[in-house]
Amino acid sequence: MRTPRFRRTEPKGRTAEERANAKVSRPDAREKKVCRPRHVHSDHRTSIAPAKKRAAALVSQWHRSVRSAAPPPPRPSSGSRPQETPKLTSKRIDILSDSTGETAEKVVRAAMLQFPHSGVDLRLHTRVRTKDAARPILERAAQDGALVVFTVVSPELREFLHVASYEMKVEALDLIGSLIGKLSVYLDRPPINMPSGMLPLSDEYFRRIEAVEFTVKSDDGKEPRNFKKADIVLVGVSRTSKTPLSTLLAQRGLKVANLPLVLGVMTPPELEEAPQDRIVGLTIGLDPLVEIRKARLRQLGMSVDTAYGLKEQVKEELDYADRIFKAHPSWPVVDVTGRAIEETAVIILETLKEREAAKNSVRPPT
Amino acid sequence: MRTPRFRRTEPKGRTAEERANAKVSRPDAREKKVCRPRHVHSDHRTSIAPAKKRAAALVSQWHRSVRSAAPPPPRPSSGSRPQETPKLTSKRIDILSDSTGETAEKVVRAAMLQFPHSGVDLRLHTRVRTKDAARPILERAAQDGALVVFTVVSPELREFLHVASYEMKVEALDLIGSLIGKLSVYLDRPPINMPSGMLPLSDEYFRRIEAVEFTVKSDDGKEPRNFKKADIVLVGVSRTSKTPLSTLLAQRGLKVANLPLVLGVMTPPELEEAPQDRIVGLTIGLDPLVEIRKARLRQLGMSVDTAYGLKEQVKEELDYADRIFKAHPSWPVVDVTGRAIEETAVIILETLKEREAAKNSVRPPT
Numbered sequence: 001m002r003t004p005r006f007r008r009t010e011p012k013g014r015t016a017e018e019r020a021n022a023k024v025s026r027p028d029a030r031e032k033k034v035c036r037p038r039h040v041h042s043d044h045r046t047s048i049a050p051a052k053k054r055a056a057a058l059v060s061q062w063h064r065s066v067r068s069a070a071p072p073p074p075r076p077s078s079g080s081r082p083q084e085t086p087k088l089t090s091k092r093i094d095i096l097s098d099s100t101g102e103t104a105e106k107v108v109r110a111a112m113l114q115f116p117h118s119g120v121d122l123r124l125h126t127r128v129r130t131k132d133a134a135r136p137i138l139e140r141a142a143q144d145g146a147l148v149v150f151t152v153v154s155p156e157l158r159e160f161l162h163v164a165s166y167e168m169k170v171e172a173l174d175l176i177g178s179l180i181g182k183l184s185v186y187l188d189r190p191p192i193n194m195p196s197g198m199l200p201l202s203d204e205y206f207r208r209i210e211a212v213e214f215t216v217k218s219d220d221g222k223e224p225r226n227f228k229k230a231d232i233v234l235v236g237v238s239r240t241s242k243t244p245l246s247t248l249l250a251q252r253g254l255k256v257a258n259l260p261l262v263l264g265v266m267t268p269p270e271l272e273e274a275p276q277d278r279i280v281g282l283t284i285g286l287d288p289l290v291e292i293r294k295a296r297l298r299q300l301g302m303s304v305d306t307a308y309g310l311k312e313q314v315k316e317e318l319d320y321a322d323r324i325f326k327a328h329p330s331w332p333v334v335d336v337t338g339r340a341i342e343e344t345a346v347i348i349l350e351t352l353k354e355r356e357a358a359k360n361s362v363r364p365p366t
Numbered sequence: 367m368r369t370p371r372f373r374r375t376e377p378k379g380r381t382a383e384e385r386a387n388a389k390v391s392r393p394d395a396r397e398k399k400v401c402r403p404r405h406v407h408s409d410h411r412t413s414i415a416p417a418k419k420r421a422a423a424l425v426s427q428w429h430r431s432v433r434s435a436a437p438p439p440p441r442p443s444s445g446s447r448p449q450e451t452p453k454l455t456s457k458r459i460d461i462l463s464d465s466t467g468e469t470a471e472k473v474v475r476a477a478m479l480q481f482p483h484s485g486v487d488l489r490l491h492t493r494v495r496t497k498d499a500a501r502p503i504l505e506r507a508a509q510d511g512a513l514v515v516f517t518v519v520s521p522e523l524r525e526f527l528h529v530a531s532y533e534m535k536v537e538a539l540d541l542i543g544s545l546i547g548k549l550s551v552y553l554d555r556p557p558i559n560m561p562s563g564m565l566p567l568s569d570e571y572f573r574r575i576e577a578v579e580f581t582v583k584s585d586d587g588k589e590p591r592n593f594k595k596a597d598i599v600l601v602g603v604s605r606t607s608k609t610p611l612s613t614l615l616a617q618r619g620l621k622v623a624n625l626p627l628v629l630g631v632m633t634p635p636e637l638e639e640a641p642q643d644r645i646v647g648l649t650i651g652l653d654p655l656v657e658i659r660k661a662r663l664r665q666l667g668m669s670v671d672t673a674y675g676l677k678e679q680v681k682e683e684l685d686y687a688d689r690i691f692k693a694h695p696s697w698p699v700v701d702v703t704g705r706a707i708e709e710t711a712v713i714i715l716e717t718l719k720e721r722e723a724a725k726n727s728v729r730p731p732t
Contacts, residue, residue: 091553100708103476110469111545113565114519114557126712147552149545153480173548179477179515182539186513187457191480197709199479205706212610219582244578247613340571342466343563346492 092121092146096137096161099197101126104151104175128152129195131160141170148172153180153193208253215250218257219243224270230257232348233274235324235331236282237261237317238308239292244341245282249348261321263313277355280348281325281333283318288337290314458487458512462503462527465563467492470517470541494518495561497526507536514538519546519559574619581616584623585609590636596623598714599640601690601697602648603627603683604674605658610707611648615714627687629679643721646714647691647699649684654703656680 095104101124112120123146125137134157141148148170152158158177165172180191211231218226220243227233231254234242242258249256259271271279284292293309307313325333332351336344461470467490478486489512491503500523507514514536518524524543531538546557577597584592586609593599597620600608608624615622625637637645650658659675673679691699698717702710 100706100712102708103472106469106472107542107545110517110562111542111549113562114546114559115549115553115555116558118553118555120553126716147548151476171548171552173545175545176473176477179473179539179541180480182513182537183477183481186537187481187484187486189481189484192482193480196476196479197706201704201706209607209610209707212613216582216585216609216613241575243582244575247578247582247616250613251617338567340466340563340567341575342468346466346490350492 094148096125096150098152098195142168151176211250214255221259224268227270227274232256233279234258240282279331285337460514462491462516464518464561508534517542577616580621587625590634593636593640598622599645600624606648645697651703
């Protein structure tokens with residue numbers, strides 16, 4: 001039905017011996033503290049094509065190369081320049097950040113969508129804030145022929161990365177430097193040049209945390225009394241993405257509650273008491289929903305002939321939801337069929353914004 | 367205690383009349399469908415310094431200029447070139463994306479952290495996939511003196527944006543073009559040039575959705591039987607960021623359960639039965655926790671002298687948690703004091719990765 005965006009790769013685990021050899025050949029490996037102070041940098045790898053089977057060891061998906069079946073070639077100790085530069089068989093992108101690397105990783109992953117099935121290994125180097133911390137990363141990238149992408153706000157460190165990568169013949173790309181430069185000109189003021197991880201936590205941060213807590217506690221109709229406190233109340237039958245949509249919107253600082261519509265179960269009175277312009281209905285095509293429900297049943301090890309997955313039953317449910325939506329013409333109804341939750345979230349926000357704008361306008365837009 | 371990252375701006379609402387005038391002066395305003403098809407673009411605005419009071423109308427934070435107290439200057443109709451270009455009093459960044467604009471917004475927000483209190487208005491234009499859709503956005507940016515930042519994968523549209531912004535004298539920045547170019551050279555293959563919003567949903571996407579659902583349902587110790595199915599189980603006293611950390615990790619495709627440690631309440635037997643190398647303890651400094659608890663009580667309208675916020679009580683709780691952690695030396699314990707959840711999440715992932723690596727190594731790293 002759907003084609004996977006990434007190659008379905010099943011990395012074979014190395015044998016214990018291979019792993020041991022690989023480990024031994026890394027003279028630069030060193031023990032790290034569990035709770036390291038802020039200034040210590042470190043790296044974790046994250047694979048574009050993680051092992052599909054979840055039974056695989058925890059977090060192995062972050063540090064296993066896609067083609068890790070063969071042990072890596074022996075590596076000269078960090079700091080010495082090798083006579084020859086053994087290139088990796090598989091491609092690797094080193095993401096170097098002075099904070100958590102979240103933004104950089106997001107951009108790289110977005111760009112990588114344009115190169116499906118590329119089997120590229122992403123390696124994240126976080127809290128890199130000094131030349132001494134950055135140099136070995138560039139050196140390894142040079143040895144392995146990896147591409148380096150960085151988000152660093154210190155002009156000195158940025159300059160160092162530009163110069164050193166040029167000298168070491170490492171392909172490197174500054175992800176945020178031009179933007180900060182443009183912003184500085186546009187806003188006519190200098191940047192503060194402080195890594196975001198070192199900035200004090202903002203009001204916006206705490207509002208977001210609060211929104212996430214509210215939203216998780218108000219999932220699945222569990223707290224109907226929260227409907228009137230919510231910024232958005234999502235309403236729809238089972239498997240219309242209510243939960244993931246709610247948490248995604250919560251990441252933007254919105255308090256979201258959601259309520260499943262269940263055939264034969266009355267909606268709680270709190271729904272009518274909540275501000276009606278904050279309620280959004282979710283709907284989905286009948287056939288896609290039947291497919292999703294059947295897949296869900298298979299996943300749970302249940303028979304696909306359970307009422308939950310039967311077309312007639314699902315149709316009745318959707319009709320029931322439809323009647324509720326028709327009885328509340330002020331609720332916008334968003335069709336989630338075939339949409340990623342990110343797209344549905346944008347549509348919900350736009351819809352509510354337009355509604356708000358229309359409400360505030362004396363005459364409706366023509 | 368903490369200084370806010372952004373200016374505490376309280377935008378005054380315009381009067382209904384001002385809003386009406388502003389609306390009437392936009393001859394290009396048009397009605398939009400609630401559930402628009404994928405190819406239709408639209409925009410919503412998102413403010414860097416949203417109104418603090420949540421009582422303000424819903425989603426107004428996305429489309430209210432920080433300095434919206436004064437109505438905007440009358441605008442010539444879209445398409446005609448004005449004789450003079452009236453500049454905005456407040457600065458604006460137009461984010462133009464061929465998909466949801468999520469990545470672009472994230473990068474711009476990260477860069478804006480380097481210019482605190484700048485009161486810049488962000489405006490998001492999503493699903494812009496044609497020159498006809500892009501042109502009016504550039505024209506308005508030219509009129510208003512806004513900065514344009516874009517993430518567009520079509521080479522034709524990207525080229526158009528470069529050329530047209532130059533001709534219209536609009537400051538514009540291509541956020542992803544150089545990266546896609548570099549990747550194309552590095553991977554030695556052409557990009558598919560398809561907006562991510564038009565790509566089929568990936569296995570990774572569905573795994574992430576499933577992880578979020580699992581995590582929300584396993585919050586707050588509600589599903590102890592899920593401990594053994596979880597990738598990570600977070601354990602800690604109240605207000606150690608368990609819930610927001612769990613959902614953040616879930617966004618990365620990890621199934622997370624969390625369990626609050628409550629003084630005098632035994633941990634459920636399922637915790638001992640779960641794989642111990644997936645359990646992570648969370649701790650926090652006594653004084654910061656007392657502060658956070660008292661703030662929480664104030665927020666709930668309760669007395670700060672409630673046991674929940676009393677130093678002696680909080681200390682007893684932390685001691686209790688500490689005894690549990692000591693009884694489980696295999697659990698890493700992460701101190702969340704003063705850390706953003708994004709940073710704590712990275713530390714947790716690194717810690718588990720190191721543990722995994724150490725387990726797989728025949729001899730421990732030196």
